[in-house]
Amino acid sequence: MTIRLGLVGLGKIARDQHLPAIAATEGIELTAIASRNAGLPDLPYFHDVDALLASDTAVDAISLCTPPQGRFEQALAALAAGKHLMLEKPPGMSVAEVEALGRMALDKGLTIFATWHSREAAGVEPARAFLADKTIRSVRIDWKEDVRHWHPGQQWIWEPGGLGVFDPGINALSIVTRILPEPMHLVASTLDFPENRHAPIAASLAFRTMSGAPVEAEFDWRQTGPQTWDIRVATDGGELVLSHGGSRLAIDGVQRMAEPDREYRNLYRRFVELVGTGGSDFDLSPLIHVADAFLLGQRRVTDAFHD
Numbered sequence: 001m002t003i004r005l006g007l008v009g010l011g012k013i014a015r016d017q018h019l020p021a022i023a024a025t026e027g028i029e030l031t032a033i034a035s036r037n038a039g040l041p042d043l044p045y046f047h048d049v050d051a052l053l054a055s056d057t058a059v060d061a062i063s064l065c066t067p068p069q070g071r072f073e074q075a076l077a078a079l080a081a082g083k084h085l086m087l088e089k090p091p092g093m094s095v096a097e098v099e100a101l102g103r104m105a106l107d108k109g110l111t112i113f114a115t116w117h118s119r120e121a122a123g124v125e126p127a128r129a130f131l132a133d134k135t136i137r138s139v140r141i142d143w144k145e146d147v148r149h150w151h152p153g154q155q156w157i158w159e160p161g162g163l164g165v166f167d168p169g170i171n172a173l174s175i176v177t178r179i180l181p182e183p184m185h186l187v188a189s190t191l192d193f194p195e196n197r198h199a200p201i202a203a204s205l206a207f208r209t210m211s212g213a214p215v216e217a218e219f220d221w222r223q224t225g226p227q228t229w230d231i232r233v234a235t236d237g238g239e240l241v242l243s244h245g246g247s248r249l250a251i252d253g254v255q256r257m258a259e260p261d262r263e264y265r266n267l268y269r270r271f272v273e274l275v276g277t278g279g280s281d282f283d284l285s286p287l288i289h290v291a292d293a294f295l296l297g298q299r300r301v302t303d304a305f306h307d
């Protein structure tokens, strides 16, 4: 059976990644768009998810590509209407709302897929396999990019629930929580808030693994020039470096791979699999670490930010 998909929120990531990935994936077909200000030629178009669900356009599943604020109501409507659900990262604004969605999907026998696209980067599974039998000595994460380049004019990222620098930073946390062979927990957090914004522009985080190894993370949205998305893991069996957002892997300085990007194609292939088998994929650990960073966060006020 081909899954008939309704996509909600036709913005940057929907156009850049979701549309081409859906088109390239067997077993799923885009049949409707819901977005307040955008549609696609030749496809039924609705102002919002409620209008789509109330229409006679048949969909089996909904993919939410909207900002996290407002995602809960859209997701609730989709599940209540009996639709399988795929969520962009972060899966929602708060841990509790996302957990509630997970329970609802389970109760109704529907698939829910909280996606973490960075986990699909080519180096991530090989890194997980390498680290599986190693002793972790330390981890260093540098995730530094230019917000003006990657989020031009987006206001929601600066509002409560928009996560600020954790919007990219949660990608790093999604990788680290996948590759490390043991859980970690936050012990300290410093957040830099521009004086005119509600969300942090930079964050310094300190975690410990269960066996006590330090995990340090620096997230910064003020980096111009070359961008940095690197994770370094020192182990008893050598140093592993995941760079370029997880698409390149080196061990002790020797490059192991450099693969083309297939992140979103992998996500849609997985969604088709999950719907087909009646499964769900719903790991909230990256969101929990972000919530902890706000819970333990020491706040510093920094220069105003203007787009």
Ligand code: NAP
Pocket (backbone or CB within 6 Å): 008, 009, 010, 011, 012, 013, 014, 035, 036, 037, 038, 065, 066, 067, 068, 069, 070, 088, 089, 090, 117, 150, 154, 156, 167
């Ligand atoms: P975006 O360009 O702002 O697109 C989101 C779309 O959702 C908007 O175009 C808007 O379309 C719709 N929308 C519905 N309610 C909205 C609201 N209250 N405020 C603003 N837009 C609203 O954002 P995006 O970059 O695509 O990000 C969407 C999600 O994907 C986020 O969770 C983000 O973390 C994730 N993501 C983004 C990237 C990236 O590189 N940009 C990468 C990976 C994941 P209408 O105005 O037509 O309703």
